[in-house]
Amino acid sequence: MLEASPLDGWKLRHEGEELPAVVPGCVHTDLLAAGAISDPFVGSAESEVAWVGRREWTYETHLPAVPSGHEQTDLVFDGLDTVAEITLAGRLLGRVRNMHRSYRFDVTGLGGPLSVRFASAYAEAEAVRGKVGDRPGAYAEPYQYLRKMACSFGWDWGPTLVTAGIWRPVRVERWSTARLARVRPLVTVEQGVGVVELLVDVERTRVQAGLTLEARVGDRRVRADVVGSGAAVRVEVPDAQLWWPRGCGEQPLYEVELTLHHNSAPLDVWRRRVGFRRVELDTSADARGTGFTLVVNGERLFARGVNWIPDDVFPSRVTRERYRKRLRQAADAGVDLIRVWGGGLYESEDFYDACDELGLLVWQDFPFACAAYPEEQPLRGEVEAEARENVVRLMPHPSLVLWNGNNENLWGFRDWGWEERLGGDSWGEGYYLGVLPRVVAELDPTRPYTAGSPWSGSWSRHPNDPAHGTHHSWEVWNRQDYADYRSEVPRFVAEFGWQAPPAHATLRRALPGEVLAADSPGMLHHQKAEDGNGKLARGLARHFVVPEADFDRWHYLTQVNQARAVATGIEHWRSHWPVCAGTIVWQLNDCWPVTSWSAIDGDGREKPLYHELRRLYADRLLTVQEREGRLVVAAVNQCAERWEGTVTLRRLSVQGRELAAATAELAVGAREVGETPVPAELVPAGAEEFLVADSRGCPRAGGAGSEGRLRAVHFPASDREVPYPRPEFEVSVAPGTVTVTAHTLVRDLLLQADRLDPDARADRGLVTLLPGERVTIGVEGWQTPDAAAARAALYCQEPAR
Template sequence: MKDVIPLTEGWTLHHDGTALPAQVPGCVHTDLLTAGVIPDPYLGLNERDVAWVGRRAWTYTRDLAPDHTAPGAHERTDLVFDGLDTAAVITLDGRELGRTRNMHRGHRFDVTGGCGTLRVEFASAYDEAAAVRALTGERPNVYPEPFQYIRKMACGFGWDWGPTLVTAGIWRPVRLERWSTARLVRVRPLVTVADGVGRVEVHCDVERTDRGAEHPLEIRASVNGVQARGTVEGSRAVLVLDVPDPELWWPRGYGEQPLHDLEVALVDRGVAVSPGDGERVLDSWRRRIGFRTVEVDRSPDAHGTGFTFVVNGVRIFARGVNWIPDDAFPSRVTPDRYRTRLRQAAEAGVDLVRVWGGGIYEDHAFYDACDELGLMVWQDFLFACAAYPEEQPLRGEVEAEARDNVVRLMPHPSLVLWNGNNENLWGFRDWDWEPELAGDSWGGGYYLDLLPRIVAELDPTRPYTAGSPWSGSWEHHPNDPAHGTHHSWEAWNRRDHADYRASVPRFVAEFGWQAPPAVATLRRALPGERLAADSPGMLHHQKAEDGNGKLNRGIARHFALPEADFDRWHHLAQVVQARAVAAGIEHWRAHWPVCAGTVVWQLNDCWPVSSWAAIDGDGRLKPLYHELRRVYADRLLTLLPPAEEGAAPALAVVNQSAEPWHASVELRRTAADGTVLGRAVLDAEVAPRSVARLAVPGALVPDAKSAEEFLVADADGLRALHFPVPDKDFSYPVPRYDVTVESPAGADGGSVDVVVTAHTLVRDLLLQADRLGPHAICGTGLTTLLPGERVRLAVRGATDTGADAVRAALFCVEPA
């Protein structure tokens, strides 16, 4: 049987005569940080002070003992790196083993009989990129960094939400594998379901030693009580396992997520090397799989060209979020951290996570958690926002990387889509790349030829799309909302979030709105700084082009912009973010099945920063997170503003659950002081996975220019509101409410219930729990109370629960 020896201990990091203990897996920055050589780049302006790290060469060393590699019980010893970041020369006792130039794939070297000093010498990623650029020529991109010339995590060079921290290091596990006769090179399980039978085609590739060339080898596989065996012909074998009536894997909200252990063994059936030799298990492989079918319906129809996920024959409105690396130093993201973040997504009603193309192919722990939680995974190939050369040495690396990762990830039932790139087809057509390129390669051959061929060859069970956004062909603009996937960025960049309601894209793969992180996150990240929207640290932790200008304009369209009140500015920025995203999702969900999904930009952050994230860089939940929980719930009530002047708002009753919904919706036309001016009850019968739209009776429609009245809809604990004018024009009363702090029975000292009783209209009340302690949390986001209504806010982990502190942590919309 194969023997595996992890090489995680005993590494040293070297540069210019210095030697430091190194953690493997890890990276140079984390080792320097641990040793106190550099300050924490996430704090203050320190990112600038550590820029030199990414421009230096670094070397990792450790000793490799003779007994680890000497021939004996095993014929062959391989040195296996799961991830090297990025351009490296590997030597053992002065003998070069090989060179690497790709962070996103593994590497294997024969070290049989070798021993001595193992060295991994990393060149600066900037130097490697410059060398490749000199070979391929210049290509345009959206940032002044050379990330398209090196197969490395693009966002490490900085993004409009991320720091420029160009890493190097052994970022994934390294080990020795000692084996004899033969080993499993790769196992590809093609899992399908048809006519009530689950089929697993197990494709195996095998490597033999010279001595093992004549050995008769057998592959054995089992899943869910079904077994099969077959002979290895040369270096390949295929087994078929048919599982009758398998339990199907479903996205969350549609069914359960049964997973089954698929076990594969490579067996030597015995050319006797010595007397008594018999059958031996040489190598084994094990993964969990799930039985389900998945396709994307891209049929043309009266509205254009659709893009609808269909799982096990069921059409799905995808409730999605975009995922970026959860840390600028990905080796710090543990399985527990993956599970925490993805569980938060599931608890917010999310059923699809898009792994964005400027990051990494995540660790198995990410996809394992998605398998278990029922989160569909849309996986980008790693190309983003740039024209990529298609010449060598990049083309060979791209193909090897794609093959490695398709095979590595395909066992996961949560994986439902391969996507060629992020925004590069759009960029070629719409961002002035085409004339600048003047016929040079730019990546189109990858997205429209190489990658779909690799997916068709290795993983034909899953759909592929050439890019996001992509209309399906060059016959339409790549970002045409009527065809395929669409990225909606005009509202954030130039307009108001009300513009989301101007169109009904077939699938919204990106849209979002910025807000600052929690106050406790800012205080940690900007120690000693007096917080202000334009303070030095705040501006440094705002990476978007004119980010604060867009934030301020977004606030000013709805509220009087607070000029010198940071706390109020902070609250309003978070309110606008939550409202903006909700406006888009409510509108697009109400137009199902024409629109078949929304993927919010973005779920998470990789450091403390003002960004589009719902969960900030310290893991704190923004109000947007709680709003996602509302608008991504199976059942949603929404009042859609009039589509044109003189029209009435529409009531949409959205039912994405599996059960019919009889909703009795109470509508109230209400004055600013809380007086009910009119009332009616509308009954809606909503079938499963469908939407009902009802006209609001004319007598209940507030005047389109009224600053004195609004519309309220309530049903089954859900509420929707319609205000006909912007907040700054509405006659809000001065908010008055009582606050009491109660200790729940049996709770610890940091757990309290904050009970707020409204005497007036209280719009978008928010308890910022982190002001009561850095680890305090509240499970409720923005809440609007009518006079006489009460809300109970559960706070856990607070260090200050006094009445004054609690009141100071409460915010709401106030009169202009």
């Protein structure tokens, strides 16, 4: 039977110095553990450790040459970052140049000192650039010249910390006769029968008759003979339970076990969990253009998505528990789709396992982002090899529903001046429209492939045409007001977002001792977007009067503005289902403490946007929208059940007086949107009035404490024009709760729980209370409840100063 054991005892060597090394890990984490560098997440230490990415580093250990009773011994690296030379007892085993691949070396009968010497990623990238020629990219760093996580070189939300090291596990495998070299599971549903077809490649030490495979799925077992180097085994599961996205059904998973035998003796075992479901991508043309709708088990879905970046700039630090926590946060926010963005990684099995269990659909980018990628060697062969390995590795996961060729490169070629600069040089089109779709079609025909995001489906149209395929909406953040989200109805919004700083406690940890200001040195260092603070300031000025030299107020208002911006887009686009079939917010998470577009900051704290997503992505949503100059209340029903009830409409003054009221009946079909016109007498007449729409008895409402009530609030003017009363409210506390009772209109009330205790967390974000209403906010991690402290941590809209 194949035996596998980890290889330990690693040391990190550089210029004669030796440090303990942790594998999996990287140079930076080993240097941090030894106290040799400062934490690059704190202050401006990122710049102080830039030298690390420009040096060579060597990992060393000893491989014992112990007779094992097996015919072959393999040394297996699951991940090497990135360009390295591996030697054993002075003998070259191989040279590698791809972070996204695993490597296997035959070390039968060998032993002695084992060395993995990493070249500087910068040196390698520059060497490749010198060979293939210069290519344009969104950033000056040379990330497109080697197969490495692009955002190691920095991004508009990430630090430049260019890693090296053995970033995934290393093991020694000992085996005889034969082993399972590759297992490719095709999981389908045929007329209610679940089918698992296992296509198997077998590696042999020698030609040997009597090799058989036994596959088991539940209580179903099938055997097959191995002929030559492979075999196929088909297992049928009658009455298989379907795997569904969260909110649509359950997520049953079936254990698949494949055993390779020689005669009756087991040689190797492969185990995975699979789920039975059918996935399609509907890109058919219609009167509005070209659609982009995910269909799972025959159900057409509005995808409620978030973009995922690596959760740490040092990926080896992301544990199974951390993946699960972050993805659980996503699921709790109503998210049903995670897009793994192309400047990052093919994530570990732990990530996809959690998505399988939580019912989170996965859109997987191939790792290409925001640059022209050369198609010459040595890159072309690496691209195909990594694609083949990772497509097969991830195939068992039912959560994986879409392969995507790249992030923004087709758009960049057409719109960012690349075409002229390239002058006919290769830039990646051959990957996205040739190599990658061919690999997916050959290896994983059960899943759809799309060439890029954004992509309109054809060069006959602009790649980012909102009427066709996927669309990235960045003009709004970069140059416009978020109200302009309402000017378009794209078929699928794969990226859009708005910035806000991280939580206060995160800033205090990352910038110790600094007097915080929007433009203080540490804040500027932890703002990586081009003119990021300028865009934040202009976005605020359109809606709020921002007091000068009041950081706390600025911090609060930028958080509010982020939530408002994203809400404006999602409410508008969801109300236009099925023309628009999905939104993917940029972005769920951060990889370090930074001002960014994230809903969860680099320390794992939830911004107000996170809690707003719980409302926006709930199965049922109530929103006030404009249709041809008239207001309507749109009831968005993503449930499989009909939504029937009433909606109460009230026109109120900001002083709290009811000016008019009416009720209307709701009758919205399953997975449909219903619209109720707002009577003329209920339309707010100016900045001193607003509209409130309430629907009760709605069990699929989102957000903590919604208690089955859905509410939409519509103000016809920007906040800077609204004559808010001075907010008056009472605060009471009890263990685990803060209760606020409003005596006036209190708009955008926010308890910043991390100001009470860095470990404290509130169960909701922004809340608007009418006079006489109250809200009870759950608070975890606050050990000494105090009403005065709670009041000091509460923020809301105030009269303009």
